Amino acid sequence: MNRKWKRIFAMLICSLMMFPLASCKSSNTLQDGYYTAKAQDYSHGWREFVTIMVQDGEIVAAEYNAENASGFIKSWDNAYMRNMLSVTGTYPNAYTRYYSSQLLGTKGTVQIQALTGATQSYNRFQKLIAAVIEQAKKGDSTTIVVAA
Numbered sequence: 343m344n345r346k347w348k349r350i351f352a353m354l355i356c357s358l359m360m361f362p363l364a365s366c367k368s369s370n371t372l373q374d375g376y377y378t379a380k381a382q383d384y385s386h387g388w389r390e391f392v393t394i395m396v397q398d399g400e401i402v403a404a405e406y407n408a409e410n411a412s413g414f415i416k417s418w419d420n421a422y423m424r425n426m427l428s429v430t431g432t433y434p435n436a437y438t439r440y441y442s443s444q445l446l447g448t449k450g451t452v453q454i455q456a457l458t459g460a461t462q463s464y465n466r467f468q469k470l471i472a473a474v475i476e477q478a479k480k481g482d483s484t485t486i487v488v489a490a
Contacts, residue, residue: 372396372450373481379474381408381466382489388416390463392442392470396478400449404442406467408434430459441467450475 373396380391388408395403408416416422417435427433437460444454456464473488 372399372478375483377474377477378485379470379488382487390466392474401445404445406438406442432457432459
């Protein structure tokens with residue numbers, strides 16, 4: 343075999359060896375895009391949701407919040423905030439931002455500690471984020487509804 347054919351053959355073998363590595367993605371890899379999960383039911387008049395944005399397999403933006411039947415966002419409700427703060431020591435704008443921020447820069451695996459006074463929301467957040475991470479692994483941007 344002459345040098346030219348040996349070189350072509352070597353390049354072909356190298357290309358074939360690299361192809362499976364480049365084309366196969368781990369089932370744990372988050373696919374780029376936007377993903378949303380929302381609670382199936384309203385709790386105390388609010389239905390919680392999580393939306394994440396994945397870029398290069400990493401969560402770069404996250405929102406956790408709740409809305410009422412008219413679409414009003416819970417963390418904007420000042421009366422609710424004042425009431426909850428005086429009773430529990432926290433309020434929606436604080437705990438939703440805290441929980442969301444813990445996701446940033448991760449590839450979908452993170453241990454988040456519950457905030458005192460927002461334990462029920464933490465439990466629902468855990469269910470929602472698990473569902474939205476599964477959607478991101480599949481690359482399915484359909485909004486998923488979760489029994490929370």
